[in-house]
Amino acid sequence: MTNFVPIFPLGIVVFPGEQLNLHIFEPRYKQLIQECVADNKMFGIPTVLNNQLGEWGTLVRVKKVSKLYDNGEMDIETEGLTVFKVLEVVKSIPDKLYSGAIVHYPQNVEGRGNPELMRKLISSIRELHQVLKLDKKFNKPDELLVSYDVAHHAGLSVQEEYELLSLLHELQRQEYLKRHLAKVLPVLAEMEQLKEKVKLNGHFKNLSSLDFEL
Numbered sequence: 001m002t003n004f005v006p007i008f009p010l011g012i013v014v015f016p017g018e019q020l021n022l023h024i025f026e027p028r029y030k031q032l033i034q035e036c037v038a039d040n041k042m043f044g045i046p047t048v049l050n051n052q053l054g055e056w057g058t059l060v061r062v063k064k065v066s067k068l069y070d071n072g073e074m075d076i077e078t079e080g081l082t083v084f085k086v087l088e089v090v091k092s093i094p095d096k097l098y099s100g101a102i103v104h105y106p107q108n109v110e111g112r113g114n115p116e117l118m119r120k121l122i123s124s125i126r127e128l129h130q131v132l133k134l135d136k137k138f139n140k141p142d143e144l145l146v147s148y149d150v151a152h153h154a155g156l157s158v159q160e161e162y163e164l165l166s167l168l169h170e171l172q173r174q175e176y177l178k179r180h181l182a183k184v185l186p187v188l189a190e191m192e193q194l195k196e197k198v199k200l201n202g203h204f205k206n207l208s209s210l211d212f213e214l
Contacts, residue, residue: 013161028097113170147173
């Protein structure tokens with residue numbers, strides 16, 4: 001399916017199902033959000049990488065305007081819906097301050113993928129958080145989690161999250177996360193061991209003559 005959507009380019013990746021809070025302050029995006037709220041319309045968030053608009057993004061809806069300021073600025077709550085691919089950017093729209101895009105919604109296989117692999121990914125991400133001494137919670141029970149739910153927790157760069165967004169099968173996304181975690185976890189474990197060694201070497205040791213032989 002191909003469609004036109006107003007766009008709000010950002011230097012982040014938004015995944016389907018993600019709950020995202022935004023502060024709206026630019027006149028063009030104040031206009032965009034006001035129209036989306038009034039007409040119950042969706043808008044697109046394509047990812048900006050290296051100051052360039054990427055071809056992949058996510059359609060989002062405004063769930064709630066949580067705060068409206070006197071100057072028209074807004075705090076809004078949004079939800080990611082579905083992945084799109086930008087076919088053409090429409091920079092100028094009559095009577096509008098914002099831009100838009102002609103987008104295509106490719107078939108995206110979601111669901112659970114490989115449940116056993118998903119369980120291993122969740123375990124690896126919790127191990128990652130433990131090494132980093134982070135206390136982060138997932139937004140739903142383990143048995144309902146999919147790759148989109150855990151991707152922001154896995155220590156991916158924006159570029160890597162963007163690559164994940166372009167994968168259109170849940171099993172592909174799970175395998176991507178598996179390769180990433182297999183690469184970073186051993187490195188982090190070595191860094192943690194190194195930190196402990198540095199700590200030890202920075203303190204006086206209580207040695208007696210029995211600790212060595214002449």
